[in-house]
Amino acid sequence: MALVAPPLSLYVHMPWCVKKCPYCDFNSHGLRDTPPPYAEYTGLLLADLDADLADFGAAARGRAIVSVFFGGGTPSLFAPELIARFLDGARARLPFAEDAEITLETNPGTVEHGRFDGYLAAGVNRLSFGIQSFDDDKLKRLGRIHSAAEAEAAVKSAQDAGFANLNLDLMYALPRQELAGALDDVERAIALAPAHISHYQLTLEPNTAFAANPPPLPDDDHAWAMQEACEARLAQAGYAQYEISAYARPGRRCVHNLNYWQFGDYLGIGAGAHGKLSDAAAGTVRRRWKTRHPRNYMEAAGGPARIGGDGAVEAKELPFEYMLNALRLIDGVPLADFAQRTGLPPERIAAPLAEGRRRGWLADDHARLQATTLGQRFLNDVIASFLD
Known part of the structure; x- marks a missing residue:
């Protein structure tokens, strides 16, 4: 059978966050006393993109980017001007679809994001808020540094700045959570009228603080009851489930994540970023990932040492x-x-x-x-x- 090149997205990893959460197994690094070199890192992201395009050749060049996703870490620690610098540089190297979806992950704490109108002017047209819960006790147990009030205020601030396409991340089956608490989180999210809600079960991932010292979590039956009840409430409010953990208003499904789930292609730029590229001419599907630690990634400066692994996926x-x-x-x-x-x-x-x-x-x-x-x-x- 002939391999057909699918849509192409761009994932950009920003590895720093204010504080590492105990459940998080992502490639994220809490801030130290010295501020991270945000501007230098932004330049190296473009060097990484240049090197990937040179390596992949015709399999990547000329293909329109349908979505960009700034993930982390907390990408909104980067000032709007740096996000604009990267997007301008990426557009100079690759064609962007006219309706390309450009998502920036952000956290609600005021120290974790720049001005929302600045991100909008930079070209970001979708924000994804890592809220997780609207219960202050649960937020504390999760190691989050924002409050429920700050979360609501941040979402409203983004809406006032002109963002119409917002996602709110929520978790359920939290430490000592009851069904009523899970439903209350969903109700408070619905009240903010986002375009999209992601609703994940908290799981204990290897090499996390929670895995080493597990908190008291609801059992599987209680977690399933929470999932079913929350699904029903979201559907009643007009959020159609289209993926195990994703719910959207009509026309607001996440283009970037849909491309992942439909086995589309994506370039992975930044420390620890993963990419997948189909080479129709060679008939191969190739995966590449970058070295994880920001220091090692930056020392490679767009050179071969930035690559943590690379190769075709076996049939x-x-x-x-x-x-x-x-x-x-x-x-x-x-x-x-x-x-x-x-x-x-x-x-x-x-x-x-x-x-x-x-x-x-x-x-x-x-x-x-x-x-x-x-x-x-x-x-x-x-x-x-x-x-x-």
């Missing part, structure tokens, strides 16, 4: 990698997309597809790949069935 691994993303989508994806995005014939997944349908994990629709409600609950098992 036997592609079905699992594809399903790891696509089956998170509530409506699934056309079966034909599997061949186009992996270059493999559908026969490669015939056996696990048949077994998944027999178990009731996958919809009995031979034109689509879609997890059933039961399959969504046991999604890890469904995805694991596609391992070679």
Whole structure:
């Protein structure tokens, strides 16, 4: 089967945050006494982009960028002028789609973001707020440095600045959380009328403070009850679930994350950033990731040492990698997309597809790949069935 190059996004990693949260396993680094070299790092991001474009050649050049996502860390520690500098430089190197979605992650604390109107002027057209909860006790248990009042004020400030496309991140199954508390967080988020709400279950990730000293969390049955009740309330308020943890108003699905879940391509720029690129001419899907520590990344200054790993995904691994993303989508994806995005014939997944349908994990629709409600609950098992 012929591999078809999918849409291309750009992920930009900003590795610093004010304080490392105990549940966080992302490549983030709390601030020290000396401020990070934000301006120097911004310049090196562009050097990294130049080097990737030189390495990838025709597989990347000339393809329009459909979305940009500044993740972290806390990207809004970078001043609007630096965000503008990067976006201007990226546009000079790559064509951007006319309606490209450009997201900046931000936290509600006043020390963690610049002026919202400055980010809007820089070209950012979507903000994602890491709120997690509107309960001050739960925020303290999560190690967050903002209050519920600050979260509400920050969202309203962004709206007043002209941002119409906002996402609010919430977590549920928090330490000592009850169903009523999880629903109250959703109610307070709905009251702010964002375009998008992300609703994640708190999990204990390896190499985090919470993993070393686990807090008292609700059991699986209580967590599932929270998920079901919150899903129902979000749907009632007009937020349609389109992915396991994502809910949106009509027309406000996250373009960047949809490209991930549909096994699209993305360049990964910055310390620890991961990228995926399809080379239609060579018939390969390639993954590359950058060295994690900001100091080592910056010392490489756009050179080969900035790369932490690189290589083509083996054919036997592609079905699992594809399903790891696509089956998170509530409506699934056309079966034909599997061949186009992996270059493999559908026969490669015939056996696990048949077994998944027999178990009731996958919809009995031979034109689509879609997890059933039961399959969504046991999604890890469904995805694991596609391992070679």
